[in-house]
Amino acid sequence: MTHPHPAGADLRDALAAANRILVREGVLDAFGHVSARTAPGAGTFLLSRNLAPGSVTPSDLLVHHLDGQIDDPRPPYLERFIHAEIYRRRPDVLAVVHSHSPSVIPFGVSDTPLRPVVHMAGFLTAERTPVYEISDHAGDATDLLITSPELGASLATTLAGGSVALMRGHGSVTAGASLMEVVYRAVYTEVNARIQLQALTLGTPRYLSAGEAKAADQSVGAQARRAWDVWRNQVTQDGAR
Template sequence: MTPGNANSPDRGEAAPGAATGSGVASDELNALRDDLVAANRILVRQGVLDAFGHVSSRVAPGMDRFLLSGNLAPGSVTASDLLVHDLEATTSAERSLYLERFIHAEIYRRRPDVMAIVHSHSASVIPLGVTSTPLLPIIHMAGFLPTSGTAVFEISDHAGDASDLLITSSSLGASLAEALGDDAVILMRGHGSVAVGASLPEAVYRAVYTEVNARTQLQALALGTPRYLSSGEASTAARSVGGQTARAWNVWREEARPTTAE
């Protein structure tokens, strides 16, 4: 990792309209930085992220660069903390990086359709990744979940039985990305989940409603035998309700806007 400099796109905001090393005009990159800061705040407010977890965004369609914060609690992330990473999960900035940045790099490498990724440890999801009960779509807001059951990544198959459960290498990131396949969400046994989307608002929406669906499923299981969405209902809901992600994003973004005091 080589040191960055004051004019690097990895350090703060460049002058509007200027070219950047990311291959994207600086005003576009700065707008994306603002949205990514908002995404961090939204996910904290929605109980998906806390002091841990992270969210990234590909800098532009078809590009092999993505924005991800340096190693910070999500609620502390500012625009100047967002670093341009490549698909080797490296950046020119001389900063401490997230240990699990390989999750993002390897999914972007294999999924050109993915524009944003959320990795979280949201509480209601964890039980469904450590038991034989699969995460299934039970609410219409979560039609993006597979009706056959959300896949669970078993890290011990790839790292043995003495790992810290973290995705700290390209090889582990590749294994996780392969297990995700073409799905929107994958669980990680004893760890959390990853949600992806074709846009930053969609990835945030899916991360939020994965947690809401999991919580609702656990409540329903306590009462009896749930009736889950059929494959037809899930696919129809994913199209109709999933097309409303901007509605959720806009209200969440406004709620997460920093106050003057901040």
């Protein structure tokens, strides 16, 4: 499935809106971030300066290089290397979300794997969403943050060619082929996790098979624009009040 990737000022406006959408949908709060590659194949991406997502405007977006560096005096996010190293390894990825959405975190700290239980989340790995274990790469005395290219690279390796990777005790990272796709995926990762947690209280859930997940991602995932349009309209109306 393909969705258009805006450019120039339109990309800045869309990325600022994506921050507000993800806050409104309970994926981001005072922390977390969303980025977008400046163009398909580009070696740069846009990510806000160090700021709460709900406060991000187009003028707050900084151009980052794939080494995580910026040509701007304003302070960047500490975890910009999450984005930089995924873009470096995945030319197909045009947008990335890092969040601490609450229903997802339990699956990164328990033996129960996050798996697709609803057709809206067919992009999740059918058998087990991978979990990144930072202590395997940096020992057992870190703050769990991805604050170097080396840690960003190890997280990107865990994500590999997938859409979502969990981060033990921290949150998750989501990748997409467009800004609207990654927002859709980040929202429905949280929705799927919440429903799976509810289902587990009733018994053993019936998960989507690999074939069902693939088919659902191709058909339902192709409708990401529908969700994006309504979500963007909602945050535009919120800002006008």
